[in-house]
Amino acid sequence: xxxxxxxxxxxxxxxxxxxxxxxxxxxxxxxxxxxxxxxxxxxxxxxxxxxxxxxxxxxxxxxxxxxxxxxxxxxxxxxxxxxxxxxxxxxxxxxxxxxxxxxxxxxxxxxxxxxxxxxxxxxxxxxxxxxxxxxxxxxxxxxxxxxxxxxxxxxxxxxxxxxxxxxxxxxxxxxxxxxxxxxxxxxxxxxxxxxxxxxxxxxxxxxxxxxxxxxxxxxxxxxxxxxxxxxxxxxxxxxxxxxxxxxxxxxxxxxxxxxxxxxxxxxxxxxxxxxxxxxxxxxxxxxxxxxxxxxxxxxxxxxxxxxxxxxxxxxxxxxxxxxxxxxxxxxxxxxxxxxxxxxxxxxxxxxxxxxxxxxxxxxxxxxxxxxxxxxxxxxxxxxxxxxxxxxxxxxxxxxxxxxxxxxxxxxxxxxxxxxxxxxxxxxxxx
Numbered sequence: 001x002x003x004x005x006x007x008x009x010x011x012x013x014x015x016x017x018x019x020x021x022x023x024x025x026x027x028x029x030x031x032x033x034x035x036x037x038x039x040x041x042x043x044x045x046x047x048x049x050x051x052x053x054x055x056x057x058x059x060x061x062x063x064x065x066x067x068x069x070x071x072x073x074x075x076x077x078x079x080x081x082x083x084x085x086x087x088x089x090x091x092x093x094x095x096x097x098x099x100x101x102x103x104x105x106x107x108x109x110x111x112x113x114x115x116x117x118x119x120x121x122x123x124x125x126x127x128x129x130x131x132x133x134x135x136x137x138x139x140x141x142x143x144x145x146x147x148x149x150x151x152x153x154x155x156x157x158x159x160x161x162x163x164x165x166x167x168x169x170x171x172x173x174x175x176x177x178x179x180x181x182x183x184x185x186x187x188x189x190x191x192x193x194x195x196x197x198x199x200x201x202x203x204x205x206x207x208x209x210x211x212x213x214x215x216x217x218x219x220x221x222x223x224x225x226x227x228x229x230x231x232x233x234x235x236x237x238x239x240x241x242x243x244x245x246x247x248x249x250x251x252x253x254x255x256x257x258x259x260x261x262x263x264x265x266x267x268x269x270x271x272x273x274x275x276x277x278x279x280x281x282x283x284x285x286x287x288x289x290x291x292x293x294x295x296x297x298x299x300x301x302x303x304x305x306x307x308x309x310x311x312x313x314x315x316x317x318x319x320x321x322x323x324x325x326x327x328x329x330x331x332x333x334x335x336x337x338x339x340x341x342x343x344x345x346x347x348x349x350x351x352x353x354x355x356x357x358x359x360x361x362x363x364x365x366x367x368x369x370x371x372x373x374x375x376x377x378x379x380x381x382x383x384x385x386x387x388x389x390x391x392x393x394x395x396x397x398x399x400x401x402x403x404x405x406x407x408x409x410x411x412x413x414x415x416x417x418x419x420x421x422x423x424x425x426x427x428x429x430x
Contacts, residue, residue, distance in 0.1 A: 057110075057135075057136025057137055057138050057139070057195070057196075058136075058137065058139060059108060059109050059110055059137035059139070059140075060072055060108060060137070060139050060140065060141050062104065062105050062108045062109065062142075062414060063413065063414055063415060063416055063417075063419075064413040064414075064415075065278050065412060065413050065415075066263065066278055066279075066280075066412060066413045067141075067143045067144070067279075067410060067411070067412070067413045067414075068108070068141040068142070068143065068413070069141035069142065069143035069191055069193050069352075070143060070262065070280055070350070070352075070375050070410065071258055071262065071350065072139075072141050072193075073139075074193070074226045074228060074352055075138070075139050075140075075141070075193040075194050075195050075226070076194075076195045076224065076225070076226060077193065077194055077195065077196065077197040077199075077200050077222075077223065077224055077354075078191070078192065078193050078200060078221070078222065078223030078224070078354040078371065079192045079197070079200040079201050079203070079204045079220065079221075079222055079223075080189065080190075080191050080192070080220060080221045080223070080284065080371065080373075081189065081190050081192075081204045081207075081208065081217050081219075081220040081221075082147070082185065082186025082187075082188070082189045082217070082218045082219050082220070082284075082406055083186060083187060083188050083189065083190070083208075083211065083215040083216065083217055083218055084149075084186060084187050084215065084216055084218045085150070085153070085154060085187045085188075085214070085215055086213060086214055086215055086216055087213070087214045087215075088154065088157055090157065090158045090159065090426075092214055093158070093214060093426075094422075094426050096210065096211050096214045096215070097420055097421050097422045097426070098420045098421075099210050100144075100190075100207050100210060100211065100421055101414060101419075101420040101421045102420075103206055103207060103210055104142040104203070104207070104421070105414075105417075107132075107140060107142070107202070107203050107206065108137065108140045108141065108142060109137060110135075110136060110137035110140075112127070112128035112130075112132075112133070113127050113128040113206050113210075114127025114128060115127045115128075116128050116130075117129065117130030117133060118130070128206065129202065129205055129206055129209065131198055131201075131202050131205075132198060132199050132202040135196055135198060135199055135202075136196070136199075137194075137199070138194040138195040138196035138199040139193075139194060139195050140192065140193070140194040140199050140200065140203060141191075141192070141193050141194070142190060142191070142192055142203055142207075143190065143191040143193075143282075143410060144188065144189065144190050144191075144410070144411070144421045144422070145188060145189045145190075145191075145282050145408025145409060145410040145411075146168075146187070146188050146408060146409050146410075146411070146422070146425070147185060147186050147187050147188060147189065147406060147407065147408050147409075148164070148168055148169070148170050148407065149185060149186070149187050150187040150188060151163070151164035151168070153187065154187070158426070160425060160426070162272050163272050163273060163275065163425060164273070165264075165269065165273035165276050165409055166273070167264075167268070167276075167281055167377075167378040167379060167380060167409075168281065168407070168408075168409045169379060169380060169384075169407070170407070171283070171379070171383075171384065171405055171407050172384065172388075174387050174388060174391040174402065175391040175392050176391050176397055176401060176402065177391075177401075177402050177405070178401050178402070178403055179402065179403060179404060179405050180403050180404060182218075182219055183219050183221075183286050183403060183404030183405075184219075184404050184405050184406060185218065185405075185406055186218045186219070186406050186408075187215070187218075188215070188408070189282070189284070189406065189408050190203075190204060190207055191282075191373070192204050193352070197222070197224070201222075204220065219404070221286060221356060221371050221404075222356060222358075223353075223354025223355060223356050223371045224354060224355055224356070225237065225238075225240075225354065225355040226352070226353070226354055227239045227245040227351075227353040227354060227355055227370060228245055228351040228352055228353055236313060236321065239353075239355060239370060240289055240291065240355050240357075240368055240369065240370070241289065241294055241302070241306075241399070242302075242310060243302075243306050243308060243310060243313070244308070244313035244321060245353070257348070258350075260348075260377075261348045261349065261350065261376060261377060261382075262280050262350050262375050262376060262377060263278060263279070263280060263377065264276045264277055264278065264279045264280060264281075264377055264378075265277065265377070268377060268378065274424075275411060275424035275425045275427075276409060276411060276412070276424075277412060277424075278411075278412030278413065279409065279410050279411045279412045280350075280375045280376065280377065280410045281375065281376055281377070281378065281379050281382075281407065281408070281409060281410065282373065282374070282375055282407065282408045282409075282410050283372070283373070283374045283376075283379055283382075283383045283405075283406075283407050284371070284372070284373055284404075284405070284406045284407075284408070285371075285372040285402050285404065285405050285406075286356075286369070286371055286372075286402070286403050286404030286405070287369045287370045287371070287372055287400050287401070287402050287403070288367065288368075288369045288400065288401050288402075288403050289368055289369035289370065289399060289400050290365075290398075290399045290400065290401070291365070291366045291368050291369075292365055292366070293398075293399055294399045297399075303316075304330075304331050304334065304395070305334065305335060305395045305396055305398075305399070306334065306335050306336060306396070307325070307327075307330035307331070307334030307335060307336035307337050308321075308336060315329075315330070315336065316329045316330045316334075317329040325337075325340060327340055327342060327343065331395065332393075333393050333394060333395040334395060335390075335394055335395065335396045338389060338390055338393055338394050339386065339390060339394075343389075344385065344386055344389065347381070347382060347385060347386050348382075349374045349375065349376045349382045349383060349386070350374065350375040350376065351372070351373065351374050351375075352373040352374075352375070353370050353371060353372045353373050353374075354370070354371045354373070355368070355369070355370060355371075356368060356369060356370070356371050369400065370400075375410070379407060411424055411425060412424060
């Protein structure tokens with residue numbers, strides 16, 4: 001079969017648009033198997049990718065050159081929270097960050113916050129809320145990031161107005177965006193990932209409690225069913241559309257690719273933004289899937305939209321999931337074809353997305369979809385150009401819509417017990 005015949009065969013029988021069924025537009029994303037991600041081991045050294053680690057409830061090391069929860073093997077559950085500042089006192093905010101760090105250090109080790117949930121002074125609130133008592137660490141990771149609005153609103157007062165990295169840009173409006181203010185932005189964020197949902201929720205709850213009066217929760221998102229695997233050899237997970245997601249994610253052992261695409265290097269910063277060396281930039285997008293419309297599409301149309309076989313995950317014209325895609329055999333607007341690095345001058349991002357379902361929309365439709373999380377060295381060279389292409393051309397736009405959005409600068413890891421979240425940004429030399 002020639003290339004032209006193969007492409008024609010793959011394209012045959014595509015059914016017409018179903019957008020009229022619900023009257024919504026959409027916006028593309030790196031949802032399929034063409035974008036990239038990564039993971040390292042529980043030791044943070046990239047040596048232990050044993051799937052049994054999840055069953056053991058093991059702890060992930062908190063200290064390291066990079067924050068855990070970025071290149072760490074993806075856990076099963078997510079609780080993500082964006083916060084807004086309530087204090088204008090730099091010293092009070094720094095004190096909170098140090099308290100958060102101390103609490104995160106203990107919770108990721110499976111220990112209670114402070115003196116714990118009981119046994120203390122009866123007349124005072126406990127240091128820990130207690131719902132994680134008796135539970136294993138469940139590979140809990142906590143990852144903090146700082147939003148553009150922190151520098152815009154508090155930069156001068158906190159003495160960091162000239163320390164905003166050039167790469168921490170406000171995301172532009174993309175075609176099809178329908179962003180809700182109550183699910184967008186934030187001065188800072190915390191991403192809690194764990195294999196036990198109660199452990200993840202416990203972590204965010206305690207940080208919000210400790211931060212009361214200094215910060216409040218702007219919005220949050222629970223997630224389940226990881227949509228990207230960062231562990232070599234692990235079975236590729238499926239998204240809520242039933243397709244394997246994350247086939248081409250960076251492996252935790254691929255340190256060269258992590259350095260190239262994920263970690264901020266010395267040449268990416270100047271003197272004022274050097275605090276970001278070893279960090280990364282996070283894009284978070286809440287993407288509503290039009291589940292009811294998708295479920296009425298034929299199998300052939302669904303496979304044409306993605307450019308992959310739904311059963312095996314194999315690219316069009318190939319036999320196995322991990323076979324190199326033959327992009328010209330796919331429809332011109334197929335998601336994999338448009339999102340593939342070969343179609344985007346090599347653009348590669350690390351994804352840690354999760355599925356979500358939050359009841360219904362009041363019209364009898366599920367409020368469900370993908371909570372998209374992507375890390376990269378520079379959003380100007382990663383997510384932004386990729387999303388511009390996808391939002392303009394991707395066939396998947398018919399079935400999705402971006403309704404929430406945020407971007408954060410994620411600083412390097414906490415090095416030791418004397419270090420703290422944001423220490424490189426709020427150091428005395430700042």
